[in-house]
Amino acid sequence: MRPELLAHALGAGSAEDADAGTVATETLRAMGALLGELRPLVGDSAARALYLRSLHLAQSHAARPVSDEPLADLLVALRRELAQLQSAETRAAGGALLSALVDLLVSLIGEPLTHRMLRTAWGVPLAQRPPQEPHS
Amino acid sequence: MNDKVVIPRIPTGISGLDALLGGGLAELSFNIIAGSPGSGKTTLAHQMMFAMAGPQRKALYFTVLGEPSLKMLRYQQQYDFFDVAKIDHDIRFVNLGDEVLQGDFGRVLQRIIEEVERFEPGLVFVDSFRSVAQAASETGRGIVELQHFVQQLGMHLTSWQATTFLIGEYMDVDSEANPVFTIADGIFFLMQSLHRNSMVRKVQIAKSRGQATIAGLHTFRITDSGVQVFPRTLSIARPSAGTPAAEVSPSRLAIGTPLLDEMMGGGLPAGYSLLVAGPSGSGKSILATAFLAEGARVGEKGVVAAFEKGPGQSQSPRLEALVAGGHVGVIDTRALDLSIDATLYSLTELIRSTRAKRVVIDSLSGFELALAPTFREDFRESLHRMVAVLTAMGTTVLMVSELEDRYADLRFSPYGAAFLTDAIIVQRYVEMQGELRRVMAVVKVRNSAHSHALRFYDIGAEGIVIGAPRPDMEALLTGSPHTSVLPVPGPQRAPG
Numbered sequence: 001m002r003p004e005l006l007a008h009a010l011g012a013g014s015a016e017d018a019d020a021g022t023v024a025t026e027t028l029r030a031m032g033a034l035l036g037e038l039r040p041l042v043g044d045s046a047a048r049a050l051y052l053r054s055l056h057l058a059q060s061h062a063a064r065p066v067s068d069e070p071l072a073d074l075l076v077a078l079r080r081e082l083a084q085l086q087s088a089e090t091r092a093a094g095g096a097l098l099s100a101l102v103d104l105l106v107s108l109i110g111e112p113l114t115h116r117m118l119r120t121a122w123g124v125p126l127a128q129r130p131p132q133e134p135h136s
Numbered sequence: 137m138n139d140k141v142v143i144p145r146i147p148t149g150i151s152g153l154d155a156l157l158g159g160g161l162a163e164l165s166f167n168i169i170a171g172s173p174g175s176g177k178t179t180l181a182h183q184m185m186f187a188m189a190g191p192q193r194k195a196l197y198f199t200v201l202g203e204p205s206l207k208m209l210r211y212q213q214q215y216d217f218f219d220v221a222k223i224d225h226d227i228r229f230v231n232l233g234d235e236v237l238q239g240d241f242g243r244v245l246q247r248i249i250e251e252v253e254r255f256e257p258g259l260v261f262v263d264s265f266r267s268v269a270q271a272a273s274e275t276g277r278g279i280v281e282l283q284h285f286v287q288q289l290g291m292h293l294t295s296w297q298a299t300t301f302l303i304g305e306y307m308d309v310d311s312e313a314n315p316v317f318t319i320a321d322g323i324f325f326l327m328q329s330l331h332r333n334s335m336v337r338k339v340q341i342a343k344s345r346g347q348a349t350i351a352g353l354h355t356f357r358i359t360d361s362g363v364q365v366f367p368r369t370l371s372i373a374r375p376s377a378g379t380p381a382a383e384v385s386p387s388r389l390a391i392g393t394p395l396l397d398e399m400m401g402g403g404l405p406a407g408y409s410l411l412v413a414g415p416s417g418s419g420k421s422i423l424a425t426a427f428l429a430e431g432a433r434v435g436e437k438g439v440v441a442a443f444e445k446g447p448g449q450s451q452s453p454r455l456e457a458l459v460a461g462g463h464v465g466v467i468d469t470r471a472l473d474l475s476i477d478a479t480l481y482s483l484t485e486l487i488r489s490t491r492a493k494r495v496v497i498d499s500l501s502g503f504e505l506a507l508a509p510t511f512r513e514d515f516r517e518s519l520h521r522m523v524a525v526l527t528a529m530g531t532t533v534l535m536v537s538e539l540e541d542r543y544a545d546l547r548f549s550p551y552g553a554a555f556l557t558d559a560i561i562v563q564r565y566v567e568m569q570g571e572l573r574r575v576m577a578v579v580k581v582r583n584s585a586h587s588h589a590l591r592f593y594d595i596g597a598e599g600i601v602i603g604a605p606r607p608d609m610e611a612l613l614t615g616s617p618h619t620s621v622l623p624v625p626g627p628q629r630a631p632g
Contacts, residue, residue, distance in 0.1 A: 040231060040251075041205055041230065041231055042205045043205070043234050045234065046204060046206065046231070046233075108206045108207075110210070113209060113220055113223060120224065
């Protein structure tokens with residue numbers, strides 16, 4: 001995912017002087033908005049699976065579910081863990097996680113459909129394109 | 137006063153399907169798309185949805201427990217009809233898996249109604265509805281509750297003025313799903329069958345309230361463009377006598393081989409079907425090409441279905457020149473597991489687009505071999521239908537038939553096509569003075585006088601050269617003719 005798209009997604013959390021709490025909150029807002037777009041489309045369990053796959057791809061140490069913990073609880077735990085990091089680390093971890101989810105969607109349903117979701121979820125303008133589809 | 141409600145027909149966007157439906161899909165109808173896994177249900181549904189959906193008629197596509205939504209989107213967007221620009225604005229996908237898993241029909245219905253109220257679609261799809269029914273049986277809920285659910289769903293969606301499709305893996309229209317099928321206004325039943333190494337897809341409009349449909353099974357194909365249906369019968373009106381085409385068409389067509397018109401009593405009557413039967417190498421394709429070339433000479437376009445050689449393969453230079461010059465169109469006959477209906481569809485489309493007046497099918501033997509085995513059983517009946525459709529379009533049809541030389545009997549076609557055609561030319565080999573010679577005769581021209589003479593002919597650089605009648609020769613059809621008095625002269629060139 002391109003830096004300008006990530007900055008757009010994180011909003012105030014993308015500022016250099018933003019504290020870890022702000023970055024964590026904005027990361028969660030962006031993640032929640034995108035998952036909110038996904039849930040009606042794929043269902044709760046599939047949205048949860050995509051989130052967990054993104055955690056794995058981003059090599060995040062954020063909370064993994066102990067059983068069938070709901071997605072909402074996982075996101076709360078993610079915010080808590082991100083907020084405990086230094087602001088730069090929070091920004092890097094949050095960015096990696098959002099990028100992982102976007103890239104995962106691009107690999108599954110292609111760039112145009114993913115971009116349509118980002119437009120709604122993050123208010124991404126038409127001109128701002130998501131990352132190029134990865135080459136296999 | 138006629139105050140009956142008018143049911144608008146919505147074009148489905150699927151080639152051939154509207155013809156089956158009597159002009160299109162009935163607006164506000166409640167339909168089921170049924171069939172075995174892999175039969176093309178979801179593709180059919182998506183193609184219709186993308187064709188019918190727009191700002192004035194939005195579509196909601198509910199996915200249940202069948203194909204995961206992401207996979208469905210991943211694969212369906214490979215088709216040409218998938219228009220990403222319509223997603224969200226005109227088409228919205230909603231997953232009902234969680235509601236269905238709980239087995240609470242009331243909640244499923246409530247969710248559907250909420251989404252419909254929010255998005256206000258004119259089209260609603262539920263894929264796969266079979267998953268809903270299975271969830272009902274697994275949670276111990278009876279068929280009565282399922283029927284009640286379907287009734288409620290149909291009632292709500294009709295009230296919201298939505299044309300609805302339930303998609304499900306039903307193998308049999310008549311049995312297990314009766315409660316659902318009873319409620320439906322329309323049932324699209326898709327099937328695929330394996331016969332030897334070939335796979336054939338067929339569709340049946342098993343039910344259609346309030347509209348006349350074309351009954352029976354109709355073949356369809358799925359390509360990168362999506363679904364294409366080939367209706368088993370085509371309703372084509374004969375051109376009226378007053379149409380310009382009829383006025384400029386001569387009552388007899390010159391066939392392009394000197395002296396042969398004379399043998400046929402003045403040419404081949406326009407709109408007739410002609411069978412040219414003969415053994416390998418007897419010049420059938422040369423005669424057929426001459427027929428097309430003569431058409432080109434007088435400004436009549438031609439169409440050829442060449443099964444002996446595919447498009448791009450080497451045809452005769454004369455035919456290649458006709459094709460290159462735009463005088464003759466060639467249909468693609470290379471598809472695997474071809475059906476007569478697919479071929480007929482290609483022919484009629486090309487005839488319409490080029491306004492062709494002459495059609496050549498070369499040959500019936502190659503045609504039969506190109507067909508999926510399951511269609512070979514009905515080849516004769518299908519030929520009859522094809523000839524009827526092509527001649528009803530006002531074209532004159534020449535069909536080539538490979539014929540094994542049998543001197544003990546006089547046969548014209550292994551397909552019984554002789555009686556289907558209006559005219560027959562037969563070619564044979566005979567032995568003369570240690571050489572194989574060719575003879576030709578006009579066997580039949582319906583409602584017309586014609587020559588009954590067997591004529592020797594040769595094939596030269598300029599095509600077929602027919603010799604003079606030889607009444608002095610006998611027993612030609614035995615393969616070993618003999619003369620009574622005079623020696624056999626060489627072939628004579630036609631005057632002019």
